[in-house]
Each structure stands twice: as structure tokens, then as C-alpha cells.
Amino acid sequence: MPAEPAENSEKSSALPRSPEMMNAEDSALLVVDAQLKLLEIIPQRARIVWNIRRLIDAAEALSVPIGATEQYPERLSPTVPELRERLGEVPSKKCFSACVCTEIFDRWRADNRFRIVVCGIETHVCIMQTALDLAAAGFEPYLAVDAVGARFAIDHETALKRMESAGVVMTTTETTMFEWCRTADRAEFKKISALAKESPP
Numbered sequence: 046m047p048a049e050p051a052e053n054s055e056k057s058s059a060l061p062r063s064p065e066m067m068n069a070e071d072s073a074l075l076v077v078d079a080q081l082k083l084l085e086i087i088p089q090r091a092r093i094v095w096n097i098r099r100l101i102d103a104a105e106a107l108s109v110p111i112g113a114t115e116q117y118p119e120r121l122s123p124t125v126p127e128l129r130e131r132l133g134e135v136p137s138k139k140c141f142s143a144c145v146c147t148e149i150f151d152r153w154r155a156d157n158r159f160r161i162v163v164c165g166i167e168t169h170v171c172i173m174q175t176a177l178d179l180a181a182a183g184f185e186p187y188l189a190v191d192a193v194g195a196r197f198a199i200d201h202e203t204a205l206k207r208m209e210s211a212g213v214v215m216t217t218t219e220t221t222m223f224e225w226c227r228t229a230d231r232a233e234f235k236k237i238s239a240l241a242k243e244s245p246p
Contacts, residue, residue, distance in 0.1 A: 065185065065214075069107040069225040073158040074100055076113040076132065077143050077165030077175055081122040084166060087194040092124055096192035096218040097164050097239045103222040106236040110158060112149035114138055116171060126186045141171045144178040153184075153209040160185045162221055164192035168202035176213045187214045191223055 049240050062068075075221055083091045113135045114126055124135060136146045144150065153161070161184050163176050172193050180187040188208060195201040211216055216224075219241055224235045 055179055061110060065160070067160045067221065067224045068227065069109050071158060071188075072109050072160040072162060072225060073153045073206075074104040074109055074111045074192055075143060075149070075164070075175070076101065076111065076124075077163060078116040078121075078126065078167075078171050079124050079128050079165045080115060080118065081125055083121060084125060086193045086196055087166060088196075089194060093192055094127060095167075095246050096138055098131070099218055099243065100162065100164055100189060100214060100221060101128065103201050103225060103237055103240055105131070106233045107225045110153065110156070112146075112153070114146050114149075115145040116141070120159075139193045142174040142178045143171065144182065145176055146195055149223075150179075150182070150184070159183070162187045163190045164217070165223065166194060167200070168193045168195040169200040170195075173204045173208055176208050177211055180212055185214070187221070189218050190215050191217050196205070 077157055078096055079094065084094065087093065103109070111132065113124065115121075115133045115135050115137045117139050120139050123129060124132065129135070136148070138145050161179055163172060163179070163186055166170060172188070176186040176188060188205070190205060195204070199240060205215065222237050222240060228234070
């Protein structure tokens with residue numbers, strides 16, 4: 046005679062979360078060189094700044110650590126005020142890759158933050174070199190494609206293709222926010238939902 050089913054056996058256990066998806070607990074946000082003089086020559090700059098700001102606000106709400114860099118700010122100006130006021134210390138650099146700012150990445154590695162969402166300027170220079178260096182250093186870079194930009198479309202599009210072929214994960218601002226949030230039954234969802242409902246500039 047077959048054994049009686051165990052109590053509550055009709056309740057199947059939840060399927061595991063895909064390792065392809067980010068979690069607030071294993072991620073960090075890197076804002077690369079979102080500076081006044083660099084942005085003023087970038088098409089769609091208002092939308093790029095808006096998306097970076099939404100990423101910062103989402104990261105803050107969900108306790109995702111945020112790092113930022115500035116490229117030679119003495120000559121190229123500081124980070125745009127709307128973003129700068131939301132950031133803590135912003136180290137400067139002259140190397141195009143932000144990975145020279147090792148204190149940021151040492152801190153994240155120690156905290157087991159290995160998925161790094163990258164945004165900022167310019168796609169084919171500082172963004173691409175940073176993303177490729179992150180991958181080489183053992184991190185998993187994710188690129189918010191609607192929060193990066195370059196002066197010329199050919200440079201932007203070619204850099205996106207090159208990064209993707211090298212294993213950088215392409216994503217968007219809203220995808221990132223909801224992936225970090227994971228579920229609608231947490232208190233932070235109200236903030237994430239409000240960010241998603243904002244009208245673009």
C-alpha cells in the first residue's frame with residue numbers, strides 16, 4: 046500500500062532565483078564622470094542625467110552602495126549638481142578607467158558586492174574601459190544602457206556591442222530598479238514604483 050503523502054506536500058518549494066538577476070544584497074552602483082562639461086556635448090543628456098538620478102535614488106532606498114568618479118575635474122568641471130548632492134565622496138582620476146579608484150572596489154569586494162551597475166559618460170571611453178576592467182578583476186559589470194551616452198552614435202553603439210561580446214550584461218534603469226527590489230511586498234517598493242512612474246524630461 047502506498048505511503049501517505051507528507052503533510053502539506055501539495056505545497057511545492059519555490060524555484061531558485063536565476064543567477065542572471067541582480068539582488069540588492071550583491072550589487073553596487075557606479076556613476077562614472079557625470080560631469081557638466083562632458084554632458085553638455087552629449088545628445089539626450091537630460092534623459093541620461095534623469096536615469097542616473099533614478100538609479101541613485103533607487104540604490105539609496107534599497108541600501109545598494111553607490112560609488113562615483115570624476116575625470117580630471119579641475120579641467121572638466123564637477124559632477125552635475127542634481128547628482129552631486131546625492132553622492133558622498135567622489136574621487137578624481139586622470140586614467141579613463143574608474144578602476145584606478147581602488148578604494149571603491151576594495152570596499153565592495155570586502156562586502157561581497159560583485160555585481161556592479163555602471164552608468165555615466167562616455168560610453169566608448171571611460172564607461173567601456175571601466176566595464177572591461179571590472180570584468181577582468183572578477184566583478185560582473187551590468188550596463189544601464191539608457192544611463193550612458195557619447196557624442197556620436199557610432200561610438201556609443203560600437204562600444205555597446207563590444208562590451209556585450211565581452212560579457213558585460215546590458216540592462217536598463219527600470220529593469221535594474223525592479224530587479225534590486227525583487228518583490229512588491231517590501232516597504233521600499235512604493236519608492237521604486239514612484240521612480241518608475243516619473244515622466245521623462
